[in-house]
């Protein structure tokens with residue numbers, strides 16, 4: 231089952247639990263708008279290359295649509311470069327991610343809807359100036375459809391603060407200087423202190439809230455972390471600093487393990503210096519395929535979607551899965567893991583720290599006022615803790631697991647806003 235089918239299935243299940251009318255259900259599921267644009271740039275050697283860019287805007291009943299922009303070959307469009315036009319991948323993944331953003335912003339109780347975008351490209355194969363040209367062309371194609379009160383992009387896989395700076399600059403050429411049109415910007419351009427760490431930090435706050443319910447804390451527990459980019463590296467660092475033992479880490483270059491705990495500060499320095507995890511003296515190389523089934527208390531997928539599936543879920547040995555990535559667990563795996571008694575903290579809550587601090591960034595830009603980092607982190611903790619208790623409330627009212635608790639919480643808030651706004655022309 232692909233990501234969109236899986237997301238629709240979870241949404242429908244939540245809608246049924248909530249007793250939502252089938253007509254409202256249909257209107258909530260269909261995206262507000264899907265944008266697909268051609269992005270052609272000259273490469274540094276003068277040859278032309280074409281990519282497909284997407285922005286799926288799912289829902290705006292609670293506020294401007296919000297969500298990241300991904301540069302990733304599997305998401306969309308990259309096949310266009312090597313196959314005929316008709317062979318390129320449909321943006322189901324982006325569509326699912328946009329819908330997840332709608333429920334996520336509602337779970338976090340921030341005044342946004344949901345969106346997601348992406349370009350089907352391999353950012354590591356493009357030079358800095360090629361990435362800049364591609365980002366500017368994409369922005370030229372979508373600038374009329376995004377905006378401070380319409381749709382506010384942010385970084386996601388394969389993009390970063392620099393990407394947001396280019397979007398801000400290009401957008402401002404058409405609409406005047408508008409820092410609040412993107413979040414996750416460099417601090418020098420109005421980015422928020424704490425946004426870079428926010429998704430990983432939110433993952434840690436969410437994990438602490440969950441563990442506390444089970445009479446446990448991070449200190450002394452073992453963690454396996456898939457992905458060592460923005461989210462994975464911050465989560466690993468903060469778990470390590472709280473006394474958690476990170477026993478295995480992977481990225482696209484490979485995986486390392488140390489049952490006594492990896493020194494994450496040293497691993498970060500090693501990756502920065504060499505660009506890979508292998509050859510790190512403080513851990514042994516392991517097969518990346520074994521990362522998800524590594525012996526540990528807490529498994530934290532922080533990379534791609536669909537990594538936990540029918541093939542490997544039965545072999546997972548963790549007691550807790552924290553979905554720091556979006557849609558890391560497919561429905562088969564969800565069922566298998568639940569039957570095994572593994573507790574899953576769902577993505578639309580677990581990784582909501584990023585978009586929550588994006589909201590703080592947008593608020594600071596609109597106010598023209600900058601918060602200090604302690605305030606950002608304290609507010610983030612308050613939002614994450616409150617959302618956890620709200621999810622638990624839904625679990626109790628509807629006798630459901632944490633995923634359905636989060637879905638019913640988010641879907642109910644969006645349905646209420648939709649009904650209040652009405653449909654009269």
Ligand SMILES: NC(=O)C1=CN([C@@H]2O[C@H](COP(=O)(O)OP(=O)(O)OC[C@H]3O[C@@H](n4cnc5c(N)ncnc54)[C@H](OP(=O)(O)O)[C@@H]3O)[C@@H](O)[C@H]2O)C=CC1
Nearest residue numbers: 386387388429457458459460461481482533555556581584
């Ligand atoms: N950034 C954010 O604020 C938010 C991100 N997310 C989600 O978190 C996840 C990670 O995003 P983010 O950290 O921003 O992305 P990054 O691009 O910063 O990092 C992605 C990481 O995943 C690794 N990776 C890629 N493919 C594989 C693979 N097959 N096996 C193991 N590792 C792999 C990359 O390896 P390498 O380092 O070698 O490239 C990199 O370490 C995504 O699902 C994203 O949607 C969710 C909420 C907010």
Ligand SMILES: O=C(O)CCC(=O)C(=O)O
Nearest residue numbers: 297298384386584585588
């Ligand atoms: O910060 C944001 O607006 C987007 C975060 C995001 O893309 C996500 O939560 O998946």
